[in-house]
Amino acid sequence: MTSDNERDDLVRGFPVDAGHLDLLHRRLAAAAETAGILDVAYDVVDTPVGPLLLATTDLGLVRVAYAGEDHEAVLQTLADRISPRVLRAPDRLATVRGQLDEYFAGRRRTFDVPLDWRLSRGFRQLVLQTLPEVGYGQTASYSTVARLAGNPKAVRAAATACATNPIPVVVPCHRIVRADGSMGGYLGGPEAKRVLLSLEAAA
Known part of the structure; x- marks a missing residue:
């Protein structure tokens, strides 16, 4: 033994x-x-x-x-x-x-990979699916995203969808800001959002 x-x-x-x-x-x-x-x-x-x-x-x-x-x-x-x-x-x-x-590295502006949306449902999923319409280097307000998703009055729901995005960076919720232009919240924290927006603005 x-x-x-x-x-x-x-x-x-x-x-x-x-x-x-x-x-x-x-x-x-x-x-x-x-x-x-x-x-x-x-x-x-x-x-x-x-x-x-x-x-x-x-x-x-x-x-x-x-x-x-x-x-x-x-x-x-x-x-x-x-x-x-x-x-x-x-x-x-x-x-x-x-x-x-x-x-x-600043060499890609859009992602080309299949996405599995099952962790987001209903209106939240609709909001997330519209986010790529906000192009690289651009920003849009939560109200704009709510309108793109088909419900202009659902601004708070659009903000919640962005805040709970299960596929950040690839699905660009970091491009969504408050109506006054301030950054607003972000799942990865304010510094991560700032880095992403700065990266895209510099391209």
């Missing part, structure tokens, strides 16, 4: 570095996808607005989450609302990651 000390010696004799762990994780993700047991793939990427959690399903990108939202809590919500079969699978997010890199 192996003692605790002997087991510790064995572990020390076979160190596992980050590269090996990443390779193992990718193999597990590939095996899960092949077996049809990977419903939500996620990755975390570093960006000028902090680490962003990206999550996708077979339908498309379903979540982009700022660190301030608590990535563990976001993953739990995805497990509860979509499927418990959630796994880190960077390869599934390669296209989104590449487009985000281009965006933050």
Whole structure:
């Protein structure tokens, strides 16, 4: 029988570095996808607005989450609302990651990835689907967005939709500001909103 000390010696004799762990994780993700047991793939990427959690399903990108939202809590919500079969699978997010890199480098103005809208419903979803109509480098008021979504009186509901956008950056709620031109709230915080607007204004 192996003692605790002997087991510790064995572990020390076979160190596992980050590269090996990443390779193992990718193999597990590939095996899960092949077996049809990977419903939500996620990755975390570093960006000028902090680490962003990206999550996708077979339908498309379903979540982009700022660190301030608590990535563990976001993953739990995805497990509860979509499927418990959630796994880190960077390869599934390669296209989104590449487009985000281009965006933050000032080389991309629109995103071209399929989106899974299931975390937003009704009028909120309508509002979010109109946001790309506010072009890169432009801003619009919450009242304008409410009108674009078909209900000019629902300004507060439009603001709530922007504040709860499950796919920020890619779905550009950061371009929506108050009627007086002030920034208003933002899921990623005021500094993240300022960075995004400044990036687009400089292009």
